[in-house]
């Protein structure tokens with residue numbers, strides 16, 4: 001079978017840009033950055049169609065972060081239907097192994113071949129439809145999941161790129177360098193670096209304290225000729241929002257299955273009002289501009305144009 005006729009190729013044909021979010025080290029905020037990237041791309045235009053695929057198979061956290069815990073995947077004749085965070089608008093779809101587990105506490109203990117098969121199935125069977133962006137959240141480091149993604153996607157999709165998330169400490173940066181080295185080995189273009197947990201903004205007085213060291217992401221970007229897409233401080237509002245999404249699960253999931261997605265709509269709306277979403281705006285504009293450049297689309301003259309032209 002020719003490469004462009006495989007089930008994965010046919011499915012990915014309708015996706016314009018695929019952004020793999022990776023980090024060298026665990027716990028640096030890769031999943032929350034992935035969720036914020038998907039939400040911000042969704043909000044970047046009233047017509048943007050976005051998917052988020054969670055391939056952190058052993059620690060899927062995207063359903064919880066988007067307030068979708070407890071939801072199940074529907075099987076249609078055309079494949080798995082993503083779970084839509086925006087209900088019938090169906091512009092923000094999500095797929096995760098978390099939706100396939102009987103209970104969210106169940107652990108996934110799989111060896112490489114099973115992980116590879118699951119990822120191939122995600123890529124070939126999910127009925128995303130036309131998407132402007134597919135954001136892929138990956139496990140920390142460079143593991144079976146990354147290799148499987150590239151093995152299946154690189155031969156059939158030309159608009160694959162990565163975003164690297166790090167925190168400013170030396171140990172996280174060292175791991176981020178390994179992640180960068182991996183992207184270079186496999187020829188995966190990097191749109192830029194995001195420095196997360198870069199300082200703590202006091203909710204009382206707005207004073208910024210550098211809990212960890214500072215400026216490491218900027219320095220790494222300078223040395224490696226990468227774009228620093230932005231720095232995000234520790235945001236207590238963001239934690240509260242993501243925790244609220246989690247705690248609502250047990251009481252409301254069953255109700256939500258039958259009564260639509262009011263809670264997830266609220267989450268999208270609440271996120272737009274956080275200081276994190278405002279700080280994320282230039283990051284998403286940087287991502288959109290970098291995608292336009294990498295795909296040869298004439299570069300937009302302003303961030304606003306970038307949103308429309310991409």
Ligand SMILES: Nc1ncnc2c1ncn2[C@@H]1O[C@H](COP(=O)(O)OP(=O)(O)OP(=O)(O)O)[C@@H](O)[C@H]1O
Pocket residue numbers: 023025026027028029030031032033056059061138139140196197232233234235236238239242
């Ligand atoms: N900027 C931030 N401000 C406040 N809390 C944050 C921020 N970024 C991440 N967190 C919190 O830190 C925790 C770890 O974040 P997250 O799960 O996104 O990290 P990760 O790198 O994906 O972790 P893993 O290694 O488990 O995949 C989460 O509870 C998340 O809500």
Ligand code: SF4
Pocket residue numbers: 202203204205206207
């Ligand atoms: S930064 Fe100032 S207002 Fe904020 S907790 Fe510290 S002392 Fe209090």
